[in-house]
Amino acid sequence: MLCYFRNAVVIGMGLTMLPLAAAGSEQKAWPVSFEAHYSLQFRGIEVGRLKLKSQTSGASYSVAASAKVSVLFGAYKFSGATSTSGTIEQGEPTPSAYKFSWRKDKKLKKAIQLGFSNKTATDISIQPKPRVKPDTVPLLEKDKIGKVDPLSAVMILTKADGRPPCDRSVEIFDGNHRFDIVLEPKRRIKLPPSSAGRRPEIGHVCRITYTPIAGHRDNAETKARLADQNAEIVLRHVPGSDMLIPYAVNIPTKWGTGTMLTERIDVMPTSSRKIAFTN
Numbered sequence: 658m659l660c661y662f663r664n665a666v667v668i669g670m671g672l673t674m675l676p677l678a679a680a681g682s683e684q685k686a687w688p689v690s691f692e693a694h695y696s697l698q699f700r701g702i703e704v705g706r707l708k709l710k711s712q713t714s715g716a717s718y719s720v721a722a723s724a725k726v727s728v729l730f731g732a733y734k735f736s737g738a739t740s741t742s743g744t745i746e747q748g749e750p751t752p753s754a755y756k757f758s759w760r761k762d763k764k765l766k767k768a769i770q771l772g773f774s775n776k777t778a779t780d781i782s783i784q785p786k787p788r789v790k791p792d793t794v795p796l797l798e799k800d801k802i803g804k805v806d807p808l809s810a811v812m813i814l815t816k817a818d819g820r821p822p823c824d825r826s827v828e829i830f831d832g833n834h835r836f837d838i839v840l841e842p843k844r845r846i847k848l849p850p851s852s853a854g855r856r857p858e859i860g861h862v863c864r865i866t867y868t869p870i871a872g873h874r875d876n877a878e879t880k881a882r883l884a885d886q887n888a889e890i891v892l893r894h895v896p897g898s899d900m901l902i903p904y905a906v907n908i909p910t911k912w913g914t915g916t917m918l919t920e921r922i923d924v925m926p927t928s929s930r931k932i933a934f935t936n
Contacts, residue, residue, distance in 0.1 A: 689713060693902075693922040697726060700913040704728055705735075707917060711811075716744050720808040736760045741808040743773070750813060751776055755806035757831070769832040777802045781832055796871045800835035804828045810838065822892050822901050823863035834872035840865060840890070848893050848904065860904055861892040885909065 690712045697705035705726035712719050721740040727733070737759045743752040755771040765784075772780030778801040789795075805813065810827040823842035829835070840863040848860040865888040873879050887909045892901040902924070906917040 691922070691924050694920040695917045696920050697724065698916045698918060699728075701916075713745070716746070718743060718745055718750060718812060720811060722808070734762050736763075739808060741806050743809060745812075750805065750809045752806050752809040755808065755832075771806060771830075771832050773806070776805055778804070778830055778832070783832055787833060790874055792875045794869070794871045794873055794875055796835060800871045801830055804830035804835065807831050822861045835870040836873070837868040837870065838865065839868065843889065846891070848891075858893055861901065863890050863892065864888070865890055865906075 690710070692710045693708070695707040695709075696703050697707055705724060707722065707724040709722035710720070719740070719742040721738075723738045724736065726735040728735075737757070739755075739757040741752050741755045743750055743754070745751070752771075752773045754773070755769075757767070757769040758765065759767040768782075768784045770780070770782040771778050781801075805827065807829055810829045813825075813827045821842060823840045826837060826839040828837055843862045843864045846860045846862055848858045864886060866886065867882065867888075869879060869883075887907075889907045890903055891905040891907075893904040894901055902919070902922055903917075904919050908915045
């Protein structure tokens with residue numbers, strides 16, 4: 658159970674940022690700024706908060722996220738922070754630096770720093786040094802070439818290239834693992850109207866598929882995770898824009914369902930008018 662909450666912070670800082678996507682013109686730019694606040698819930702009870710922010714300026718971009726989780730009436734407290742920065746080259750994010758840290762009860766459990774050159778991880782620092790178990794699938798040099806960090810992957814998944822919201826994938830290397838994330842269409846649902854509209858809106862429900870390539874343990878836990886195809890992200894339209902935002906993320910576990918639900922999102926598109934969304 659505690660493993661779930663640790664993963665909720667890690668996964669949440671990536672997945673809740675997924676499709677901030679624009680529909681329509683292939684040349685539409687990413688928003689100038691995007692700031693979101695989410696509630697982390699387990700079985701309908703709030704256990705933490707997630708905050709994330711991205712900015713673009715000219716050909717540069719930066720993305721940062723932080724999360725805190727408290728479980729068992731505060732007996733265990735987890736926190737995580739991650740950030741990336743880079744440049745946008747030929748319409749594609751190209752990371753230059755990535756950081757991730759993970760704490761349990763204020764004690765640092767893991768710190769990762771990556772340096773990139775042409776989407777290839779060239780400088781890797783991991784503290785403490787990871788233990789390689791006998792069932793660990795080894796990382797090869799090819800697993801570090803042509804891949805992006807998890808937050809730069811967000812930028813790729815949100816590219817406004819005219820594809821349907823739930824039709825995209827990306828290859829990721831986070832220092833420890835090489836894996837793919839794929840979004841696939843699952844269904845559409847009706848959502849309550851936003852403060853800017855009176856009519857119910859349509860939510861696009863995407864299946865989230867995680868495919869480990871290397872660095873993971875080839876054990877029962879990994880096999881069970883691969884067998885579970887029920888993780889979902891729900892996307893909804895931002896009133897007055899061509900954007901979709903992550904409204905909710907649902908991650909089923911054997912103990913119950915973990916949910917990340919929108920509290921407030923502020924978006925500054927390429928125009929000067931800010932768009933605010935609250936749940």
